[in-house]
Amino acid sequence: MAAPIQLISTDFDGTLFAEFENPPIPVSVQELIGAQQAQGVKWVINTGRDLSSLQESLARAKLSITPDFLVLVEREIHVRRDNDFFACEEWNMACHQAHEEVFRRVRRDLVRLRSWVDYQFNAVVYEDAYSPFCLVAGNRADADRIHAYMNEYCLEIPDLQVVRNEVYARFAHRAYNKGRALAEIGRQLGLNSGNILAAGDHFNDLPMLHPEFARFLIAPANAIDPVKQAVREHGGFVSELPCGHGVAAGLRHWLAAAAYPLPPAD
Numbered sequence: 001m002a003a004p005i006q007l008i009s010t011d012f013d014g015t016l017f018a019e020f021e022n023p024p025i026p027v028s029v030q031e032l033i034g035a036q037q038a039q040g041v042k043w044v045i046n047t048g049r050d051l052s053s054l055q056e057s058l059a060r061a062k063l064s065i066t067p068d069f070l071v072l073v074e075r076e077i078h079v080r081r082d083n084d085f086f087a088c089e090e091w092n093m094a095c096h097q098a099h100e101e102v103f104r105r106v107r108r109d110l111v112r113l114r115s116w117v118d119y120q121f122n123a124v125v126y127e128d129a130y131s132p133f134c135l136v137a138g139n140r141a142d143a144d145r146i147h148a149y150m151n152e153y154c155l156e157i158p159d160l161q162v163v164r165n166e167v168y169a170r171f172a173h174r175a176y177n178k179g180r181a182l183a184e185i186g187r188q189l190g191l192n193s194g195n196i197l198a199a200g201d202h203f204n205d206l207p208m209l210h211p212e213f214a215r216f217l218i219a220p221a222n223a224i225d226p227v228k229q230a231v232r233e234h235g236g237f238v239s240e241l242p243c244g245h246g247v248a249a250g251l252r253h254w255l256a257a258a259a260y261p262l263p264p265a266d
Contacts, residue, residue, distance in 0.1 A: 004258045005041060005216060006191050008033060009071075009182050009208060010247060011200040012047040013165075015220060017057060018243040025061045029248040032255070034065040044069035044185055046178045048165055048204055050130075051078065051085070069185050073130045074163055074204055075176040077184060091184055098173045102159050103132050106171055113153065117146060131170035143167040164203040179207030182214065197254060199247045201227055210234065216254045220246025 010016045010033075017024050033043050045067045047054055054070065070078040070085055075095050077088040106113075113133055114125050123146065124136040133150075137143035147169055150162045154171075161174040178200075186196055198214035200206070201223035209217050209230055217236025219228050220243050228238050237253045239246030 003039065003041070004195060005036070005197050005254065006195040007182075007186055007189060007197070008036060008041060008043045008251075009046045009178075009185075009196065009198040009214065010043070011178075011202070011205050012045050012049060012054065012057070014201040014222060014243060015199055015205070016045070016244050016247055017061065021243070023061060024057075024244075025063060026244040026248060027064075029244045029251065030064050032248055032251045036255075037065060037068070042068040042185075042189060044071060044182065046071040046074075046182060046198070046200075046205075046208060048074050048163070048168075071178060071181040071185070074172065074178050075181055077181055088184075088188075091181075095173070095176050098159070098175060099130075102157060102173050103171070105157050106160065107132050109153070116149065121146065128170075131172060134170040135168070137167040137169075140167060143169065166202065177207040178205060179210060179213040182208050183212075186213075197251075199250060201243075203227075206230055209236070218247055218250030218254070220244075220250075222246070 016029065037043055045054065049072065051072055054072065066080065068080050072078060076092050078085040079088060110132060117123050117125050117135065121142045122138040123142060126134050128134055135146060137146055147162060147164050150169060154160045154162060159174045161172055163170050163172045182196065182198065186192060193211060193213050194215045196214040197216035198208045199218035200209050201220055205227060208214055209227065211234050217231045217234055219231040219236065219238045221240050222242040231238055237250040239249040241249050
């Protein structure tokens with residue numbers, strides 16, 4: 001009989017990785033994930049970063065383990081083969097086309113959107129390869145107000161959503177997020193949400209922190225209140241420890257509940 005947890009999905013920044021800790025990803029969580037991988041469980045890093053940024057931080061972290069999948073910019077899927085990652089072409093192409101369609105409408109309104117932000121806030125608004133409207137707010141309060149404005153604008157555009165993490169935000173297609181990308185990986189592996197564990201700390205993690213996409217949920221102590229509330233409401237585990245230490249505690253909780261053999265605690 002297969003073990004209940006067959007796929008582990010972890011956000012990166014603030015959930016697994018803490019920039020100023022040494023090591024930035026705790027050994028305890030590496031050992032726990034590695035032990036599960038040795039039993040055939042797959043691990044996906046599900047992040048808002050792009051590939052080059054993530055790989056640079058993974059190299060600095062000097063991990064003893066390697067993810068089996070990556071979800072990049074909350075939507076693009078890459079799978080590991082040997083020592084490299086390759087795009088899931090069918091999914092990523094459909095994702096790209098859907099975003100281009102919805103962004104054609106957004107581009108018509110960029111002057112209006114930029115002007116509203118520039119008039120009221122000290123924020124950086126820019127376009128990149130993943131969205132025509134991205135921003136970095138000066139503080140969390142400003143980010144909250146701009147986020148609300150962006151949500152209102154989304155009511156004008158079918159299939160448009162805001163992806164937010166701390167003071168960063170961008171527009172994206174509603175059909176593509178961390179949860180739906182995770183479900184696609186599960187589909188490719190022949191798994192359903194009952195076989196999946198997800199851990200996250202911020203707004204952009206909320207789509208995967210839901211029973212539709214993952215049965216076993218974790219939030220570290222540093223997670224924002226809406227994430228903690230969502231995880232609790234869905235019967236998940238909210239740790240008293242931050243970042244990767246909290247993920248390790250959550251993994252121990254769920255693995256113990258499923259009667260898994262565990263490596264010794266630190």
